[in-house]
Amino acid sequence: MRAVAAFTLKEALRRRLVAVVVAVTGLFLVLLSLGVQAEARLGGPAVALLGGVTVVLVGIYLASPLPALLAVLSSAGAISAEIESGAMQAVLARPIGRAQIVLGKLLGLGALLAAYTLVLYGAVLLIAWAAARATLPDAPAVLGLLVLQPLIIVAATVLGSTFLPTLANGAAAILLYGVAAFGGALEQITAFADVHALSDIGIITSLMLPADAMYRRAAALAAQGQAGGLIWRLAGPASGAATPSPAMVWYALVYVAAAVGGAVWIFTRRDV
Template structure:
């Protein structure tokens, strides 16, 4: 399994997926830092006591779109992890050897997971540094929140690995992004429901979190970071990017089981697939 993981990391580098995503991330962070610097400077002059709220909104915005960029990397890196190898015949050089198919799937998960976690850590720290330098808002790194930020792409990675065991590369990419979109759109609707007092929208958001729990993880991160920073205002004031209520520990347990289920199904489906 470690050998498969190492080959997976080398494949990500060879296919330049990581390079493209890094370039996109640098462009985003440059624009984000510029926007935070000038936006906060110009708006803070008229915000008065609401300067802290503005900084929190910029923080939530950076983490939100950062999650999207990392999700893009997770899907694009693993979308053809197995189906692509089958289509180009590379899988036939691996399967006949004394390597279990479960080791292939788990090795690829480990390899992609290491790359995604390293990328997520750098992005997370970059957003917090930009906020602190440009707004003065002291936001601790919080290892728990950092771990949750790294967990987001791993959940989507498990889903994508299952899809690549029985879907074509293109179909898997579409399906993974659509499932990801369901979670984030539902999360937006839930926050709007909290603001508008609509229980229907809140229930839709809860249901979407069960279908794809990545958005619930994001809400947990934002809630914890703002609580740690000593923010005294309500999370409702952040609008759709905030957290009307903190996701429970049971939601995190569900997320862990959700990821393990999809990973186990990927192993099972690939083990039974006739190639």
């Protein structure tokens, strides 16, 4: 399993995809830094009125699609691409169980995404601190939820790659992420208006893919008890105003376990 994980990690790092994501991330961080510093220098409303935490929340909000995108793009062909190329045939003829292959892939991709997410949000926090001396309250819990977000997507996408062609799986994963994010944004409206239908949509999409719910809970935790946090709740679809419950975090963990179990179950039974 370790060999598969190491090879998967090496593949992810060698492919142009990661280079592109790193370049985009660098550009994003530069722009975020310039924007935040300019705001702080001018004593602008975001810093002066809303407090430093808003800078952190804006950074997290803007950065959150990046790990999700990397998760989808790196995992879409985790199993299927090797089946399509025929390379999997030679691997499966080796004395290694199919479950070990799936778990090794997940381990490699999970390590990559966890490291990338921590570096990304670490950089965001550094920028916020440098510009406005802003810090992240309850950092371990918030960062834990933010790391869980791409891991959920990786688990779901690897599950898809055990039975879908790579292209279809990538499209399905992006669609699912989009639907979950849209559902989560709609749900925020219920913090201000009691619209059950929107709340139901948010819950259903969160159950389909609880990744966006983890971002919402992380944002809510970060904003809790902060001066700017109250204002942040008014940020509408971007906010964590309608906060997912702790049960949703447990659901997300069960979701990941079920997706991993499903991927192993399907792959050990499919013909190659």
